[in-house]
Amino acid sequence: xxxxxxxxxxxxxxxxxxxxxxxxxxxxxxxxxxxxxxxxxxxxxxxxxxxxxxxxxxxxxxxxxxxxxxxxxxxxxxxxxxxxxxxxxxxxxxxxxxxxxxxxxxxxxxxxxxxxxxxxxxxxxxxxxxxxxxxxxxxxxxxxxxxxxxxxxxxxxxxxxxxxxxxxxxxxxxxxxxxxxxxxxxxxxxxxxxxxxxxxxxxxxxxxxxxxxxxxxxxxxxxxxxxxxxxxxxxxxxxxxxxxxxxxxxxxxxxxxxxxxxxxxxxxxxxxxxxxxxxxxxxxxxxxxxxxxxxxxxxxxxxxxxxxxxxxxxxxxxxxxxxxxxxxxxxxxxxxxxxxxxxxxxxxxxxxxxxxxxxxxxxxxxxxxxxxxxxxxxxxxxx
Numbered sequence: 001x002x003x004x005x006x007x008x009x010x011x012x013x014x015x016x017x018x019x020x021x022x023x024x025x026x027x028x029x030x031x032x033x034x035x036x037x038x039x040x041x042x043x044x045x046x047x048x049x050x051x052x053x054x055x056x057x058x059x060x061x062x063x064x065x066x067x068x069x070x071x072x073x074x075x076x077x078x079x080x081x082x083x084x085x086x087x088x089x090x091x092x093x094x095x096x097x098x099x100x101x102x103x104x105x106x107x108x109x110x111x112x113x114x115x116x117x118x119x120x121x122x123x124x125x126x127x128x129x130x131x132x133x134x135x136x137x138x139x140x141x142x143x144x145x146x147x148x149x150x151x152x153x154x155x156x157x158x159x160x161x162x163x164x165x166x167x168x169x170x171x172x173x174x175x176x177x178x179x180x181x182x183x184x185x186x187x188x189x190x191x192x193x194x195x196x197x198x199x200x201x202x203x204x205x206x207x208x209x210x211x212x213x214x215x216x217x218x219x220x221x222x223x224x225x226x227x228x229x230x231x232x233x234x235x236x237x238x239x240x241x242x243x244x245x246x247x248x249x250x251x252x253x254x255x256x257x258x259x260x261x262x263x264x265x266x267x268x269x270x271x272x273x274x275x276x277x278x279x280x281x282x283x284x285x286x287x288x289x290x291x292x293x294x295x296x297x298x299x300x301x302x303x304x305x306x307x308x309x310x311x312x313x314x315x316x317x318x319x320x321x322x323x324x325x326x327x328x329x330x331x332x333x334x335x336x337x338x339x340x341x342x343x344x345x346x347x348x349x350x351x352x353x354x355x356x357x358x359x360x361x362x363x364x365x366x367x368x369x370x371x372x373x374x375x376x377x378x379x380x381x382x383x
Contacts, residue, residue, distance in 0.1 A: 002029020002333075003340040007175065010035060010076050011057065011084045012097070013351075016130075016155070017163030017191065018086030018114045019053040024168040025082075026056030027333035027342050033080075033358055035073055038063040038379040041352035052330040054348030060359070061352025061379035068377035070096045076362055077102045077109060081178075082171050086114040089124050099186045109184040110174040114167050116158070118190030130158035130191065137162070137195035142202065146216030146223065162194025217268075219243070225275035226251065226265065229304060230282035238282060238290050241300035251299045255281055352381040 007030040011022040019034075026032040034057045041061040048054065060076075063069040074097070077083060083102060085092050092098045099111040116133045117123040123136075134140045134157045135150075144151040167189035174185055202220075205211040210219065217223040226242040242251040248265050252258075257277070263270025282290065287303050294301035305313060311322040311329055323332045326347045333342035355378050359369045372378045 001340055002027065002342045003337060004172075005029035005340070007031065007082065008080045009033070009082045009084065009171075010073070010080045012073075012086070012092070013037065013040075014086035014114070016086070017159045017167065018084055020160055020164035021084055021112070021114065021167040021171070022057060023053050023055060024164065025171065026345050029340070029342065029345075030082075032057035033076065033354075034059045035062050035064075035076075036060065036351035038066075038069070038352070038376070041350070041355075041379040041381050044351050046350055048350050049326050049328050049347040051348040052328070055325075055330070056345035058354035058358050059349050059351050059381075060355045061381065062355075063377055063379070064095050064097070066375070066377040068372060068375055072359070072364075072372060072378055073097060074102065074105050075364070076358075078106050079362055080106065080109060081175060082110040082112060084112045084114065084167070084171075089113075089115065089119045103184055103186075107184055108178050108182060110171050110178065110187065111184065112167050112171045112187045112189060114163060114189050114191075116163075116191045118193060119188045130155035133158040133162065133191040134195045137192050137199065139195050139199050141213070142211075142215055142218075142221055144215050144221075146214065148216065150215065157198060158191040158195050161198055162196075163189065163191040166194040166197070223268075223271065225271050225278050228275065228278075230279060232285060232287040232290060233283055234286040234288075236287035237304035238287055238294075239302045239304055240278075241302075243300070247298050247300050250297065254294060254297065254299060257281075350381045352379050355380040 004025060007025070009022065009025055009030050009032045011018065011032055011034045013034055013036045022032045022034065034054070036059055038061045062072055064073070085097075099113075102111055103109055113119060115124070116128040117126060131140065131152050134152075137158075139157055140150045140152060143153050167187065170187040170189055174187060178184055202211060205219070212218055215221060220227055222228050226240060226248050229237050229239050231237055240251065242248040245265060249259070252262075255278075263274065285293075290301075291303045295303065310316055316322055320332050322329055325344050328347070333344065336342070356369050356373070359372070359378070360366070364372075369378075373380060
């Protein structure tokens with residue numbers, strides 16, 4: 001019943017942000033069909049349900065080097081609303097599945113391309129990973145503490161934030177536009193572009209003179225004593241985000257710090273001494289003790305939890321933010337809708353698990369399916 005119910009998406013199998021974009025669309029109700037390499041059908045071993053980014057779609061095994069395999073995908077494309085591919089620029093064109101070919105078969109198709117560097121530019125054909133894209137985008141330099149090396153924020157900023165989410169957003173935007181124009185289009189979603197876009201508010205701070213290029217010295221990068229992580233008596237950690245004056249005042253009050261004689265909150269010259277003071281104070285109690293004292297107040301506080309601990313936090317549990325689906329812990333779909341609720345459509349399945357069923361549902365006759373399997377153009381996972 002998700003808001004994208006009725007939307008058909010073809011996902012050419014890849015890794016990282018492409019599959020995550022497919023998950024986002026599937027969780028919102030889209031029917032996502034993942035086209036996997038035929039040789040993966042026999043070589044990839046389960047269990048598959050642990051692959052959270054593969055949930056909620058059907059899988060078809062196709063040999064894209066076989067002419068009939070390519071034609072099979074083009075017949076799927078004829079009925080699809082969108083396609084996702086995450087290869088280097090030019091690869092789908094060489095396979096016979098490039099945007100011109102696909103749009104010729106289906107002029108309303110939204111063709112989503114996911115790359116690190118984009119479809120053009122000096123680095124378009126270069127290999128790379130999240131850490132490289134966020135480096136060039138100007139993001140990575142600002143993650144970390146003063147005097148320490150840049151700290152990669154997992155692969156959340158490039159692959160998933162700057163990549164998958166912008167691709168999914170672009171697809172939905174293009175689908176919305178196609179309702180009135182009747183025309184599809186190509187989306188060039190580059191992780192370097194998305195990561196730079198995510199830095200928009202930080203660019204705003206910089207333009208106003210509120211951001212130094214020196215890492216770990218600014219308001220939001222651990223430079224400020226009131227926006228940082230602090231170790232507790234039991235070797236665990238808590239986070240403080242008391243940016244607004246009233247929240248900072250409450251922090252001081254609840255920590256029993258007399259504001260008289262303190263440097264002004266935003267006096268950067270006073271930040272190092274205040275950070276030393278807060279560091280000493282937070283080491284006097286355990287994380288749970290600080291949580292009991294500060295959580296739920298306007299201090300802007302949070303215990304720093306591992307994934308295992310987060311799944312058991314009362315707020316996470318009550319909202320169902322992390323769920324056990326088929327006995328596997330994973331994040332629930334987000335955001336939430338008042339009427340067309342999003343939901344996980346199923347666990348990840350083996351490559352080629354649904355080949356024959358998908359082809360039949362797209363109008364292939366039983367004889368056509370049998371002939372494609374016999375030729376090796378497609379492959380069905382055996383039971």
